[in-house]
Amino acid sequence: MRRLLLALALLAFNAGAAGMIDPEDGMVDMSHYLQDNPYGFLPIPVVITEPAVGYGGGLFGLFLHGKGKEIGHRFIPPAMTAFGGGGTQNGTRFVGGGHRHTWQDDRIRYLVAGGYANINLDIYSGDIAGFGSNRSVEAETRGYGGMQKLLFRVGNTPFFVGASQFWAEMSISAPSNPVIDKTWKRVLGETSTSSGLGILVEYDTTDNFFWPGRGVSLSGEYQFYGHYFGGDYRYDLMTLDGKYFIPLSPRWSLSIAANYQKLSHSQQHLPPMARPYIALRGISRYRYQGENVSTVQTQLAWQATPRWVVLGFAGAGSAADSASDLYNTAEVAWGAGFRYLIAKEYGLHTGIDVAFSDHEQAVYFNVGSGL
Template sequence: MFNKNQPLLLATLTSLIAPFSLASSFVDPEDGKFDMGHYIAENAHGFLPVPIIITEPAVGYGGGLVGLFLHESEEEKQARKQAALMSVDGGARLVPAAMTVVGAAGTQNGSWFAFAGHRHSWFKDAIRYTGGAGLGQVNLDVYREFSDVPLVGDLSFEIGTENKGIAALQHLQFRVARTPLMLGIKQIWMKTDVTLDTGNDTANKVLEKIGDTGLIPGLGETTNSALGLTAEYDTRDNIFYPTTGYILSGDYMFYDRQLGGDYDYQVFNFDGEGYIPLAQKWNLAFAGNYQQFETDDLLVPLTSKPYVDMRGVPSFRYQGDKIQTVQSQVTYDIDNRWNVSAFYGYGEALNDSSEDQSVQAYGAGFRYKIARRYGLRMGVDLAISEGEVTTYINVGTGF
C-alpha cells in the first residue's frame, strides 16, 4: 500500500548515500542514536531525490524515484534550517510553501506510472493549491459476486483489467479564518483505454468485440470528468506520526457528461482519524471511512465504484455502492525510538443489485523514529486477511 505521507519520509532515506565522512551527521546529539533529522536540517537543499516503495498486493511489489524540487529563497531556506535545528521532537517543517515533484515507478505485474505535480500555499497556508498530471498503465483484478442466479446459484468471478490512460487533478483550498478548517473545490479529468484479460487469447478477442458494441461499460477509450467540493478539519499534533488530535475530511465528486465525461455518477467520501494517549507509553488510534456511489446509468466502468481500503486487503477486491470501514490500532513505545503496534480492521462493501461482502484484517508492526526533529517514523507492518499475509513498508501510523 502506498502511504500518503511516504514521499516526505522516503526523501530522507536518500541521505544514506552521502559520503562516509558525513557519518557523524546521522548521530542524534540528544541520545546518540541513528537519526537523519540533523543531516536534513544542515543540508537544506533545493532538490531531493525521493525513492518510492510500493507494497500493494493488487499490483505487487515495486518502486521508483521522484525528484522533489523545493522553491524557496536563500533567506527562506536558512529560516527553515534554523527552525529544524531548534525543534526538540517533531514540529519542524520538511518542505516549504512551494514545491514540485516529478517521478515514475513500476511494479511486478507490469503496472507503471509517471507523473508531475505542484503544491503552493500563500499567506501562512491560508490558501493552498495542488495540481498534477500523470500517465501510465495499471493492471488490476476486479471481482464480481452474484447470489441466486437462475440455473447457477451463487456466482463469483475475477476479471483481469489492463488500464492505460492519462489523468489530471486540481485542488484549491481556503482556510476558514485561523481555524483548522479548510474548504475547497477539486477537479479530476481522466482518459483511459481499458481491456480485459481472461488468460485466454480467444476469450480476450471475444470480449474485445463485445466491448466495441458498448455492452460492457468502460472498455475501450473512455473519458471521466468530475468537479466537487471538499472539506478538511485537522487538529493532529504531527502530520507524519500523530499521537493526539484528529483529522476529518470529506469530498463529494460529480462525474458528469456536461463536464466532458462519458458517464454520470457521484461519489461521496468521508475519512476520519483520531489519536488518544492512554498512558505515558501507550496510544490508541481509530480510523474510519464511508463512501457512497450513486448513478442513474444502468452500466458504469468496472473500476468506478469505491472499494475497501485497508492493510492486508488488495485494492478493488471488495467494491460496492457503499463502503464502510473501521480500524483501530494500539501502540506501545519501547523507548524514545522504537515502538510496536497491533491493529485490526473491518470493512463492508454493500451493493444494491448484488451480494454484500465483508472482510477483516489484522496484524502487527513496528516503527523507528528516524528523524526526531520532524517526527518521522518508518517501519514494517505484517497484515493478515483471509489467510493471506502481506508485508508493508510504512510511514506514519499505517492508516
C-alpha cells in the same frame, strides 16, 4: 528485494558522511540534510507485495522545501514535493508525483498530483462482466490523469472549505479474454475520460501532519462527474473520512479511523475503477467493490524508544449496493509494523507494515501512521 535492502544498508552506512547522524543520540536523522541541502530528499522505497498486482518495487523521493514552523500545539509542515515510479512482475508500471503547499500560516492549503500508469489488475466486480469477489477478469488499464485540492481556513477555526478537481483518460482491455475485451470496448469505447469537480469541508485539530499524536481529522467531499466537465460518464461520489488520535500515556497511543463512500449514477455502465472499493492494508485493491463502501480500523502504537515505535492494527470493511446491506458481510484485515523517527525536526516517521486477511498477505513501506 535483495538489491533494495542492500541500497538501504549502504544509505545507513554513508549516513555519517552525509551529515545524517544526530549528535544528541548518535542515531540516523535526516532533518538537517533535508533542511540545508536544496537537492536533499528522503528516499521512500516501494516494495510491492500487493496481491492485486504481484511483487515489485520502485522508489519515490520526498523533498521538503524549508523547516516548517510551530504555531501553538501544531506543527505546520513546509511545502513538499514527491515523485518517482516503479513496477511489478505482472507488467504493471507507474510514474507520478505531487506537491503540497500552504500559505499564511496554514490558512490556505493546496495539493496537486498526477501521473501515468499501465496497470494489470484483476477486476472482481462491476456491471460489465464482473463475477464477484471469488472470480475475476484479468484487465489491463492504461492511462494518465491528475487531481488538485484547494482549501481555505474559516477564520481562526479548525474548519476548512474548498474545492477539488479530478481528471483521467484511460483505456481498459482484457487481453486474455477476447469476449470480455470486445464487450468492454463496445460499451466503454477505446478510451474513456472521467472528469469531475468537487466541494470539500474539513475539520482538523491534529498536531502534526506527518505523525499525529493527538487531535481529530474529519473531511467530507462530494464530487460531480459529467459531460459538462469534459468527462464521458455522469455520476457522483461522496466520501466521508474521519481519524481520531488519542494519547493514552507517554508511551502508548491509539488511533481510530473510519471511511464511507457512496456512488450515485444514472448511467447503466461505468468503468470498473470508478466504483469505490475496500481500502485496507492486507486486502487487494478493487477486490471488494460496491456502490456503498465502508471501512473502520484501529491502530495501537507503543513508543519503545525515542526513535522506534512498534504498532499493531486491525480493520474491517464492507461493500454493498445498498447502504442498508453494509456489514451483513465484512472483510477483516490485521497486522503489525514498526516506525523509525527519520527526521525529528519534522516528526517524520517511516517504516514497514505486514498485513494479513483471510486469503492474502502483503508488506507495505509507509511514511506516517499508515491509516
